[in-house]
Amino acid sequence: xxxxxxxxxxxxxxxxxxxxxxxxxxxxxxxxxxxxxxxxxxxxxxxxxxxxxxxxxxxxxxxxxxxxxxxxxxxxxxxxxxxxxxxxxxxxxxxxxxxxxxxxxxxxxxxxxxx
Amino acid sequence: xxxxxxxxxxxxxxxxxxxxxxxxxxxxxxxxxxxxxxxxxxxxxxxxxxxxxxxxxxxxxxxxxxxxxxxxxxxxxxxxxxxxxxxxxxxxxxxxxxxxxxxxxxxxxxxxx
Numbered sequence: 001x002x003x004x005x006x007x008x009x010x011x012x013x014x015x016x017x018x019x020x021x022x023x024x025x026x027x028x029x030x031x032x033x034x035x036x037x038x039x040x041x042x043x044x045x046x047x048x049x050x051x052x053x054x055x056x057x058x059x060x061x062x063x064x065x066x067x068x069x070x071x072x073x074x075x076x077x078x079x080x081x082x083x084x085x086x087x088x089x090x091x092x093x094x095x096x097x098x099x100x101x102x103x104x105x106x107x108x109x110x111x112x113x114x115x
Numbered sequence: 116x117x118x119x120x121x122x123x124x125x126x127x128x129x130x131x132x133x134x135x136x137x138x139x140x141x142x143x144x145x146x147x148x149x150x151x152x153x154x155x156x157x158x159x160x161x162x163x164x165x166x167x168x169x170x171x172x173x174x175x176x177x178x179x180x181x182x183x184x185x186x187x188x189x190x191x192x193x194x195x196x197x198x199x200x201x202x203x204x205x206x207x208x209x210x211x212x213x214x215x216x217x218x219x220x221x222x223x224x225x226x227x228x
Contacts, residue, residue, distance in 0.1 A: 032213055032214055032216075034216045036219075041224065042221055043121075043221045043222050044205070044217075044219040046216060046218075090157070090158070092216070094214070094216065095213065100163065100165050100171075101146060101209050101211055101213045101215075102213075103213075103216060103217050105157060105158045106157070107157040108157050
């Protein structure tokens, strides 16, 4: 079975500061991991994903995430926050359930960026 | 460009009324999904379909119904049996390969008036 835990439902940073959003997962099979971003009243947009290969994954808008198998983590980072990064972020792990492509989402982390 | 279209963007329902939310995709994806989103509760799966003319209940299917008559379309009906339908509804689609993740529509906000 798979599960995802996002530590911190709300994170607040100053503009220009490091963004760190935490995600831990459990998976009985090699995990495929995803980060999505959701702006108010919009759908989810894929930021980045890890499938196989390089453990440091770069995504859109300057975000990156590192897959650490030993820590079962896939934390999302950005060196310098911008006001436009304010949104809700969801970590997800992919598995199979009853033969279908099942994506298990964390509860989400709302990122606030203040001047 | 390929994508998923949800309509309408905003929908108002009177008590006791059924309403249908539209979801259309031109990505040639086999699987489609409906989620409900409430503040502070993340995403909850309502129904999913892996193939035309087949669908399964998710975690919160009571008060909802779906159909999958075409590969491109997966409409969701919110029935009068759904006691608290006010929420943001998201449709998604995917291939059968778990490496691809899901593609989401822009959502429909349903409000009971």
